[in-house]
Structures are given as structure tokens and as C-alpha cells.
Amino acid sequence: xxxxxxxxxxxxxxxxxxxxxxxxxxxxxxxxxxxxxxxxxxxxxxxxxxxxxxxxxxxxxxxxxxxxxxxxxxxxxxxxxxxxxxxxxxxxxxxxxxxxxxxxxxxxxxxxxxxxxxxxxxxxxxxxxxxxxxxxxxxxxxxxxxxxxxxxxxxxxxxxxxxxxxxxxxxxxxxxxxxxxxxxxxxxxxxxxxxxxxxxxxxxxxxxxxxxxxxxxxxxxxxxxxxxxxxxxxxxxxxxxxxxxxxxxxxxxxxxxxxxxxxxxxxxxxxxxxxxxxxxxxxxxxxxxxxxxxxxxxxxxxxxxxxxxxxxxxxxxxxxxxxxxxxxxxxxxxxxxxxxxxxxxxxxxxxxxxxxxxxxxxxxxxxxxxxxxxxxxxxxxxxxxxxxxxxxxxxxxxxxxxxxxxxxxxxxxxxxxxxxxxxxxxxxxxxxxxxxxxxxxxxxxxxxxxxxxxxxxxxxxxxxxxxxxxxxxxxxxxxxxxxxxxxxxxxxxxxxxxxxxxxxxxxxxxxxxxxx
Numbered sequence: 001x002x003x004x005x006x007x008x009x010x011x012x013x014x015x016x017x018x019x020x021x022x023x024x025x026x027x028x029x030x031x032x033x034x035x036x037x038x039x040x041x042x043x044x045x046x047x048x049x050x051x052x053x054x055x056x057x058x059x060x061x062x063x064x065x066x067x068x069x070x071x072x073x074x075x076x077x078x079x080x081x082x083x084x085x086x087x088x089x090x091x092x093x094x095x096x097x098x099x100x101x102x103x104x105x106x107x108x109x110x111x112x113x114x115x116x117x118x119x120x121x122x123x124x125x126x127x128x129x130x131x132x133x134x135x136x137x138x139x140x141x142x143x144x145x146x147x148x149x150x151x152x153x154x155x156x157x158x159x160x161x162x163x164x165x166x167x168x169x170x171x172x173x174x175x176x177x178x179x180x181x182x183x184x185x186x187x188x189x190x191x192x193x194x195x196x197x198x199x200x201x202x203x204x205x206x207x208x209x210x211x212x213x214x215x216x217x218x219x220x221x222x223x224x225x226x227x228x229x230x231x232x233x234x235x236x237x238x239x240x241x242x243x244x245x246x247x248x249x250x251x252x253x254x255x256x257x258x259x260x261x262x263x264x265x266x267x268x269x270x271x272x273x274x275x276x277x278x279x280x281x282x283x284x285x286x287x288x289x290x291x292x293x294x295x296x297x298x299x300x301x302x303x304x305x306x307x308x309x310x311x312x313x314x315x316x317x318x319x320x321x322x323x324x325x326x327x328x329x330x331x332x333x334x335x336x337x338x339x340x341x342x343x344x345x346x347x348x349x350x351x352x353x354x355x356x357x358x359x360x361x362x363x364x365x366x367x368x369x370x371x372x373x374x375x376x377x378x379x380x381x382x383x384x385x386x387x388x389x390x391x392x393x394x395x396x397x398x399x400x401x402x403x404x405x406x407x408x409x410x411x412x413x414x415x416x417x418x419x420x421x422x423x424x425x426x427x428x429x430x431x432x433x434x435x436x437x438x439x440x441x442x443x444x445x446x447x448x449x450x451x452x453x454x455x456x457x458x459x460x461x462x463x464x465x466x467x468x469x470x471x472x473x474x475x476x477x478x479x480x481x482x483x484x485x486x487x488x489x490x491x492x493x494x495x496x497x498x499x500x501x502x503x504x505x506x507x508x509x510x511x512x513x514x515x516x
Contacts, residue, residue: 057082057445060189064182065245068238068447068503076238079502080183081492081510082443082451084195085458088162089514092198092488094364095156095164099462100485101361102352103154107171108466109355110342111333114142116355120345121336123374124395124427130306131339131395131427133315138332141322148468149213149297149329151206152338153461153489156368157436165434166368167459171330171338172304172397173233176489176502176509177202177463178245184511195513200487202463207249209465210297212482213327214255216469217296224279226296230259233302238503243301258282258293262303266313271320278324295326304335304397340393340429344372371432383430384412391498393429404433404498438495444508459500460512461489488512 061067067075110116118139125132153174156164181203188197201208210228217226228250230243247257258280260268268281278295298321302308309315321328336342346352347369352362373379375392383390392403392411403411442456462485469480493500493507500507 054449054451058449060186064186065241066179066182066186067241069240070238076447077445077449078179078241079447079505079508080186080445081456081508082187082445084187084511084513085439085490085492086515087158087460087512089516091158091162091164092512092514095460095462095488096485097361098365098368099152099154099464100483102356102359102365103169103462104150104152104464104466104483105356105359106346106352106365107150107152107169107334107337108148108468110337111331112142113333113355117333117336117342121339121341124339124341128395128427130309131336133309134332134336137315137319137322138336141319142333144323145470145472146325147213147216147327147470147473148331148466149209149327150334150466151209151329151464152466153463155459155461157434157457157459159435160437162437164368164460165370165436166343167434168340169338169343170397170461171334173301174463175239175242176461176491177206177486178242179239179509180487180489180511181245183509187511195511196515197511198487198514201484202486202489203245203249205463205465205484205486206246207253208484209467209482210246210250210299210329211253211255212467212480213469214296216473216480217294217325219294220275223277224292224294225256227256227258227280227293228297228299229265229280229293229295230257231262231265231298231300231302232259233305233308234261235259237302256293262308262314262317263310266311266317269317269320271324276323276325278321278326295321295324298326298328300328300330300335339395340431341374341395341427344374344429344431347372370434373430375428375430379430380412383408389433390430391433393431395427395429402498439492442492444492447505455495456492456508457495457500458510459491459493459507461491463487463489 061077061080066078066080068078069075117135121131121135125135150171151174153170153176155167155170157167159165181200184197184200187193188195214226214228219226230247232240232243247259250257260280265280268283270279270281271277272279272294278298280293280295282291282293303318318332322332330338347366352359352365356362375383383392387405387408390408392408394401436457439456439458441453443451443453444456445451464483464485467482471477471479474480490510490512491500491502491507492510497506502509
């Protein structure tokens with residue numbers, strides 16, 4: 001048990017024991033609080049004074065904004081770990097080297113490459129209209145010399161041999177930074193906590209990068225003021241608080257921020273003909289005020305779900321933004337560069353070496369790659385005969401999209417029943433199912449407020465921000481570059497679960513204790 005864990009639960013002294021009645025529960029002051037239904041869980045009994053711990057958690061989590069929004073202005077608690085995950089410093093430093101030493105540059109090079117995405121994404125575009133539209137916009141807009149802004153999180157499991165294995169690279173709608181900053185505060189200010197927290201700047205680091213780009217825009221006379229526009233999936237989405245922390249940070253810097261859904265922005269935009277400025281009318285919003293704004297940064301906190309593209313205007317907005325002077329984060333190229341297919345292509349011998357021939361961190365990145373390949377007619381038998389060894393991934397973001405075990409068998413059978421050839425009709429990626437270290441007897445708090453002690457598997461998300469102002473814009477002899485490692489976003493999931501989504505209730509956010 002880590003120092004922080006003992007501090008958070010020392011009054012509870014959680015132990016496994018048989019409880020009265022049916023079902024599983026935590027006893028608090030004689031009350032029975034149902035646990036989430038899971039056949040693998042043991043009955044947990046705690047002393048009466050855990051109610052004081054829960055009340056203290058309620059107050060502190062409320063003060064820190066650690067809630068998820070629900071419809072009708074209701075809220076759930078953010079699912080969190082009540083302890084820290086110990087991580088040796090040398091492993092923490094290796095993730096930092098990989099993230100800022102090669103991965104960010106790799107996404108940059110791929111997103112701007114004239115042929116890489118067009119060549120390698122073509123098979124998926126043939127069967128996936130959503131990818132096809134993005135690829136078409138990339139083909140028409142690539143090569144323009146614009147400001148560049150990326151916020152990237154790459155996720156890893158820690159294998160039993162203490163090596164990292166890459167799960168995926170997230171280039172769009174990167175979440176968890178704002179919450180993680182506050183979970184650090186929650187845990188490290190707990191009485192008696194002696195865990196070693198690194199000084200990380202997830203929220204402020206994203207703000208720094210956005211500000212660097214924003215300040216490079218100089219409005220002309222009589223031009224509408226520049227804003228940072230956040231495209232959000234829904235005004236009541238569960239992780240609204242997480243993105244709100246970034247918006248609050250920007251507001252403290254006197255940077256105006258506007259939030260719109262993709263469909264709302266698509267109905268309000270225009271492109272100035274004289275200087276390619278993307279403009280949005282806010283007429284009818286905020287007490288019917290009439291205001292026209294210029295877009296400096298279009299930050300896509302949503303726009304990753306095909307369902308958000310409810311009409312053709314949404315696609316026209318995305319293309320207009322790429323053609324305009326606005327900085328889109330992520331750009332269409334960055335979004336595609338973070339796809340599962342590109343991840344599998346980079347795992348092939350020689351691909352990274354051709355893109356970044358002189359980079360000294362190629363071997364270190366390659367060591368994190370798992371076996372992965374596209375699902376095709378040729379590889380389908382390999383997958384079918386090894387269902388326990390692999391998982392099946394679509395080209396989608398947002399979690400809960402992967403297929404496992406019998407789900408894979410049913411998927412392949414459905415294709416065969418329809419006379420389709422697997423792979424040519426799916427754009428799916430087969431990936432080795434990764435093994436991970438398991439932390440036993442780990443205390444967590446669910447979104448309903450109950451406390452459980454379970455076995456968990458952590459996912460370590462390395463977060464970075466990368467901004468480039470071209471010399472032609474900065475009036476300098478060379479490009480202005482801001483490149484920072486912002487810290488880790490650490491999720492844990494039940495050892496019995498295939499999914500780790502926090503907003504869907506499968507996972508929990510926690511913090512790391514860096515050990516020397």
C-alpha cells in the first residue's frame with residue numbers, strides 16, 4: 001500500500017469479509033450501500049468512521065469541480081482512484097523522451113506530408129465515408145503554410161516486464177488534463193500523504209500553447225475581435241468540467257473564448273474574402289447580443305464522432321477552417337495521423353526511419369509497439385484462430401468501440417453471412433491484446449459515490465503541446481516553436497474489464513507516485 005493510499009483509507013482499514021444478505025455492499029454506519037454489479041468483486045466491510053472520510057471527499061471533490069455533468073443539471077461524481085500508482089522515475093522519463101523526442105514530430109511530419117496519408121488511408125476511405133471526407137479535405141488543403149498547434153496524448157500499458165506498450169495516440173478531443181491536475185491536488189493534500197508528485201502543467205500548458213498561437217494574430221482596423229472557439233460535442237457532455245478548466249485558464253489570460261457545437265458553428269460561419277479570416281456570428285446567443293468574431297484558434301474538443309456531422313454545412317465549415325487563416329487543433333491531417341491505421345503502418349519496418357531518418361529515439365518508440373495489422377482476407381484466418389490473442393479496432397475515437405473474443409467471431413460471421421470480404425469492407429485493425437501489471441487491493445470511488453477495493457490495470461497517458469508560428473508570420477528569421485511535455489494523465493480500469501472509459505463508468509482517473 002502506497003503512502004498516499006494509507007493516508008486516504010487509514011481510517012477505513014478496508015478488509016474482505018462476508019456480509020449479510022444478498023448482493024455486495026460497503027457498510028457505512030450500519031447502512032448498506034450497493035456496489036456496482038460485478039461477479040469478480042468480494043464483499044467489502046469497513047468501520048463506521050468511513051462516513052467521515054466520504055463526507056470529507058464529497059466536500060473536497062465539490063470544491064475542486066470533480067464532477068461529471070448529467071442532463072437536467074444533475075451531476076455524478078468523477079470516478080477516481082483513492083490511491084496513487086507507483087511509477088519508477090526512469091520509466092516516467094522514458095515516456096517524456098518518446099513524447100517530445102519523436103512522437104510529436106512524427107505526427108507533425110505525417111499531417112503535413114503530401115502523399116503519406118493519401119496513400120495509406122485510401123483503403124479505409126474506400127469503405128468509410130467519414131474517413132473519406134476527412135481525406136478529401138486534406139487532399140484539397142494540405143501544403144498551406146499555416147500556424148501549427150497540436151495537443152497529443154499517447155496511452156500506454158505497463159507490461160509485467162516493466163516495459164511500456166503503446167495502446168493508441170490521441171490527436172483529437174484530448175481529455176483528462178483538467179481533472180488530473182485537480183486529482184493531484186486532492187490526493188497530495190490528503191493528511192499524511194507522502195507520495196512524490198511531479199509538478200505537471202496539463203491545463204496551464206495547453207493554455208500556454210493556445211496563447212502562443214493566439215497572440216500571433218494581429219487584428220486589422222475595424223476587424224472583428226479574435227476569439228478562441230471550442231467546438232464541443234454537447235453543452236452538457238459529461239467531461240464539460242474538464243474542458244471548462246482550460247477555458248477558465250484562457251479567461252485569466254484575457255483571451256476571449258466561445259463554445260459552440262459543430263452544427264451551431266456551421267450555421268454561423270463565413271469566410272472573409274479579403275484575408276481568408278474565418279468569422280462566426282454570435283447573433284441570437286447570450287441574451288440576443290449581436291457580435292461578429294474572427295477565429296484565431298478552432299479547438300476541436302468535439303467533432304470526432306460521425307454523428308456530429310449532422311448536415312453538409314458541418315463538412316463545409318471544416319474545409320473552410322482549413323482554408324482560412326485560423327489555426328485548427330487538430331488539423332484534418334493531425335486527426336488522420338492519429339488513426340489506428342496509421343499506428344499500424346508506423347509499426348512496419350522502415351516507415352519511421354524514412355519519415356525521421358536522423359531521430360535518436362526511433363528504437364525507444366519502436367520498443368513500445370505491439371503486433372498489429374489490418375484485417376484483410378489474408379489476415380482474417382490468423383485472427384479467427386487466435387481470438388484470445390487479439391482485439392479488433394475500428395477507425396473511431398471515444399472509447400467502447402473495440403471488439404474482443406466472441407464479439408470478433410460474431411463480427412466476422414456477420415461479414416461472411418453477407419458475402420463480404422473481411423478487411424476490404426471494414427477498415428479494421430487487428431492488434432495484439434496487451435498484458436499489463438495489475439495493482440491489487442486498490443481503493444476507488446465510483447461515479448455514484450460508493451467505495452470499492454479492487455484489482456486495477458493502469459493506463460499512462462503522456463500529454464504534450466506543440467505550437468509553431470512560421471517565420472513568414474512571425475516576421476522572424478526562423479519559425480517560433482513552443483514544445484512542452486505537460487505530464488501524465490493516469491487512468492485505471494478494473495482488471496476484469498476490457499474498457500477504461502471514465503465517462504462511461506468503466507474507468508477511474510488517479511495520479512502517479514514517482515519513485516527513485
